[in-house]
Amino acid sequence: MKTHDRSSAPERTHTLNNGFLFAFTTVAATCALPAHTQAAVAPERPANILLIIADDLNDWVGPMGGHPQAKTPALDKLAARGVTFMSAQCPAPLCNPSRSAFMSGLRPSTTGIYLNGHHWVKYIGPGLCINDYVRKHGFKSYAAGKVYHYNKYRAEDWDEVFYVRDDTLPGPAGKNAKRRPGPFGYRMFTEGKPAEPFNEKRAEKTLVDARSVDWCIKKLDTTGENRFFMACGIHRPHTPWDVPKKYFDLHPEDGIRLPETLENDLADLPPPGIEFTKDGNTHKKILAQGLWKDRVRAYLAAISYMDAQVGRLLDALAKSPHASNTIVVFVGDNGWHLGQKEHWGKTTLWAPAAQVPMIWAGPGVAKGAKSDAGVDLMSIYPTLCEMVAIPTPKHVEGVSIKPLLSNPSMKWERPALTTMNKGNHALATADWRYIRYADGSEELYNRKTDPLEWTNLAGKAEMKPVKNALSAWLPKKNAEPVLYEANMR
Ligand SMILES: [Ca+2]
Numbered sequence: 001m002k003t004h005d006r007s008s009a010p011e012r013t014h015t016l017n018n019g020f021l022f023a024f025t026t027v028a029a030t031c032a033l034p035a036h037t038q039a040a041v042a043p044e045r046p047a048n049i050l051l052i053i054a055d056d057l058n059d060w061v062g063p064m065g066g067h068p069q070a071k072t073p074a075l076d077k078l079a080a081r082g083v084t085f086m087s088a089q090c091p092a093p094l095c096n097p098s099r100s101a102f103m104s105g106l107r108p109s110t111t112g113i114y115l116n117g118h119h120w121v122k123y124i125g126p127g128l129c130i131n132d133y134v135r136k137h138g139f140k141s142y143a144a145g146k147v148y149h150y151n152k153y154r155a156e157d158w159d160e161v162f163y164v165r166d167d168t169l170p171g172p173a174g175k176n177a178k179r180r181p182g183p184f185g186y187r188m189f190t191e192g193k194p195a196e197p198f199n200e201k202r203a204e205k206t207l208v209d210a211r212s213v214d215w216c217i218k219k220l221d222t223t224g225e226n227r228f229f230m231a232c233g234i235h236r237p238h239t240p241w242d243v244p245k246k247y248f249d250l251h252p253e254d255g256i257r258l259p260e261t262l263e264n265d266l267a268d269l270p271p272p273g274i275e276f277t278k279d280g281n282t283h284k285k286i287l288a289q290g291l292w293k294d295r296v297r298a299y300l301a302a303i304s305y306m307d308a309q310v311g312r313l314l315d316a317l318a319k320s321p322h323a324s325n326t327i328v329v330f331v332g333d334n335g336w337h338l339g340q341k342e343h344w345g346k347t348t349l350w351a352p353a354a355q356v357p358m359i360w361a362g363p364g365v366a367k368g369a370k371s372d373a374g375v376d377l378m379s380i381y382p383t384l385c386e387m388v389a390i391p392t393p394k395h396v397e398g399v400s401i402k403p404l405l406s407n408p409s410m411k412w413e414r415p416a417l418t419t420m421n422k423g424n425h426a427l428a429t430a431d432w433r434y435i436r437y438a439d440g441s442e443e444l445y446n447r448k449t450d451p452l453e454w455t456n457l458a459g460k461a462e463m464k465p466v467k468n469a470l471s472a473w474l475p476k477k478n479a480e481p482v483l484y485e486a487n488m489r
């Protein structure tokens with residue numbers, strides 16, 4: 001595993017298992033930080049942080065009700081002891097720009113990191129990301145699994161990292177997988193064939209997500225006197241969806257319900273919106289193959305598998321000495337379309353791709369509550385700083401939602417912001433979704449009367465005040481994209 005050459009080299013580096021598994025112990029005080037980040041820890045709030053990130057998870061989880069047949073008992077349990085945000089949005093509907101943004105506090109429109117081929121490590125300096133920043137305030141920071149896109153960690157920003165390459169993928173690390181042709185290549189499913197459960201002979205505990213969770217569980221046992229910031233990234237329900245059979249069995253195909261869709265839903269979209277739905281005619285093909293239900297079932301199975309892993313980690317936390325003083329944040333990095341607006345996958349500004357689960361629980365958080373405030377994942381960094389009583393660094397662009405955690409029904413004016421490539425933005429509140437594309441074309445949906453966002457109201461004269469009010473929140477800066485590097489994808 002290549003590490004970045006810096007004058008403050010790691011104290012020790014272990015490279016194990018063909019380089020796919022590694023752990024680092026780094027010198028704590030390696031990064032020069034701006035003076036405003038040097039304040040001391042407030043001793044009266046000794047809370048730890050556990051951040052769990054699921055990959056490509058839309059609102060098909062129990063507490064959000066995005067799909068009536070989602071089975072997510074662990075998230076149901078977490079929601080029962082915390083606050084679920086019903087209108088949370090990602091900063092970008094794609095892994096790398098979303099994760100690098102909410103972990104660093106810097107939006108894609110500020111950094112120019114819009115795509116997976118934009119190597120965030122080269123543009124966001126040390127000391128800025130939350131996992132590194134909290135270390136200056138007495139935290140140890142630990143990562144397991146997919147926290148940043150692939151394994152594009154800056155290892156020096158953590159005390160220890162556990163990363164196992166997902167060996168169900170093809171390529172040098174994927175000896176168990178073969179390439180599956182289709183519009184999404186190996187990453188989705190074999191075109192024209194029903195989804196298949198993972199090789200039954202292989203024990204679940206050997207799969208990547210189970211191993212990441214096991215590592216975190218062990219770490220919970222061994223964390224010493226320091227407060228900890230632990231991030232656990234679960235790869236599922238990102239494709240491939242071939243999770244173990246028992247999760248498919250939870251979702252019999254016969255009764256599977258398809259997402260609600262509208263014929264000619266695309267008719268009222270401006271050209272850039274239509275462009276976002278183009279993904280190689282996947283929807284037409286899936287319809288022709290009669291596999292829509294099959295795909296919905298496989299996604300639900302992958303969500304249940306993810307939930308089971310999250311449940312193991314949360315159960316272990318509940319039994320640990322850190323049970324009562326750990327703030328838990330569960331999020332998805334971006335959503336996923338399964339036929340809504342004739343689209344499959346992410347990379348759109350509509351709810352299926354932009355809306356994500358965000359559940360908070362722990363000291364200072366209301367129990368069993370829901371908030372429909374328009375918030376986005378940029379709130380994670382400043383809220384965590386406030387919750388653990390350390391100063392929020394000045395570069396952080398999001399705002400703290402701490403008031404909502406104790407008073408989830410309070411009125412919240414500010415909209416959530418999602419950005420897709422340069423100059424395309426969606427602003428979402430509990431009531432509205434307003435999309436402004438780079439060419440100035442628009443969409444507006446009334447989320448209260450039209451929750452599936454079918455009827456574009458942007459052209460109606462009486463909607464002008466709504467559009468104007470939301471437009472005020474568009475970012476002033478739209479950074480040029482940074483250099484695209486194909487090998488980052
Ligand atoms: Ca993702």
Ligand SMILES: [Ca+2]
Binds near residue numbers: 267269453454455456
């Ligand atoms: Ca429509």
